[in-house]
Amino acid sequence: MDRPTSPAHRALAAWVGWLLVGPAFADVIYSPTVEEGEKAIEWRSTVHRDGGEEHKLELEISPTSWWRAEWLATVDRDPGAPRQIGEVSFENVFSLNPQGRDFWDLGVLAELSKGLRGEHAWAAELGLLAEHATARTVTTVNVAAERELLPGSSAELTVSTRFRWRLGPRFEPGVEYHAELGTIDHVGSLRTQRHSLGPALVGRVRLGHETLRYEAAWVFGLTTGSPASSARLQLEWEFH
Numbered sequence: 001m002d003r004p005t006s007p008a009h010r011a012l013a014a015w016v017g018w019l020l021v022g023p024a025f026a027d028v029i030y031s032p033t034v035e036e037g038e039k040a041i042e043w044r045s046t047v048h049r050d051g052g053e054e055h056k057l058e059l060e061i062s063p064t065s066w067w068r069a070e071w072l073a074t075v076d077r078d079p080g081a082p083r084q085i086g087e088v089s090f091e092n093v094f095s096l097n098p099q100g101r102d103f104w105d106l107g108v109l110a111e112l113s114k115g116l117r118g119e120h121a122w123a124a125e126l127g128l129l130a131e132h133a134t135a136r137t138v139t140t141v142n143v144a145a146e147r148e149l150l151p152g153s154s155a156e157l158t159v160s161t162r163f164r165w166r167l168g169p170r171f172e173p174g175v176e177y178h179a180e181l182g183t184i185d186h187v188g189s190l191r192t193q194r195h196s197l198g199p200a201l202v203g204r205v206r207l208g209h210e211t212l213r214y215e216a217a218w219v220f221g222l223t224t225g226s227p228a229s230s231a232r233l234q235l236e237w238e239f240h
Contacts, residue, residue, distance in 0.1 A: 028234065029140055029160050029176065029215075032107025032129035034095045036065040040238045053077040054086075060236075068093040072113075089113035093129070105131045109144060122149040138172070139163050145184060154183035162200055162217075169204055176200035176217045195222040196230065211238040 028044075042058035054076040062068045070091040077083040089111055096106040109127035114120070127144030140162050147155035159181065164174025178196045182188035198219030205212045215234040 029162050030093060030107075030109055030127070030129050030142055031131055031140055032093065032095055032105050033099045033131065034062050034064075034066055034068045034093060034107075036062055037240050038062045038068075038238055039240065040236050042070075042234070042236045044234055053083065055083075066095040068095075085116050087113050087115050100133070103132060105133070109142070111146075119150065123147065124149060136166055137163065138166065138174075154185050156183055157181040157187065162202075164200065164202055169206075172202040174200045174202065176219055178219060191224050193223055194226040196220060196226055197222055198229075209240065212236070213238060 040060040044056040074087040107129035111125040125146040145155040180194040196219035200217035
């Protein structure tokens with residue numbers, strides 16, 4: 001079944017360094033919807049005020065109405081160190097039900113990544129994606145677990161959600177929340193967990209037969225274990 005235009009699920013992230021009080025986090029929020037035949041190029045950049053950086057280039061294709069595949073390469077830099085290729089990954093989003101048929105659009109995120117430094121470890125991530133849309137609002141929720149495929153490692157639990165108002169295709173303001181809860185076998189105390197909340201903005205601009213999508217957010221730490229603040233910008237160029 002063909003899907004209508006997919007919402008802004010991902011794109012390129014650029015952290016606004018002068019807004020940060022220190023190293024911070026704000027994760028991508030995935031939509032479970034898939035648009036068959038869509039192709040996209042995405043660039044994300046993360047820049048911390050202390051000099052740390054992370055940059056990702058992504059190629060995306062949706063061969064069916066229920067499967068989106070993405071290939072990513074990551075270049076990062078620790079403060080004062082040179083930039084290096086840090087990771088390559090293969091990411092998939094599987095849509096579980098037709099968009100708009102049920103109260104929640106549901107999907108699964110599955111990612112396999114390979115570290116290129118240190119122990120060169122493989123890592124796997126599995127997540128549940130949910131989204132509810134009305135004529136005025138969109139609510140998106142992600143719950144995921146990620147584990148390095150090394151002896152003795154445990155899966156880390158994360159939760160992300162965003163609520164946004166549909167004021168127009170180019171301008172959809174909202175609120176975004178991210179949490180890192182600890183591992184499956186040891187969920188940390190609230191003091192050590194990372195919880196962040198802040199304003200977000202989503203939109204898209206049609207350019208002929210192509211679309212430029214963006215997401216932006218500026219979130220602030222809510223607990224002592226959280227970074228003080230982080231800003232992100234994601235951009236995605238879609239075409240068929």
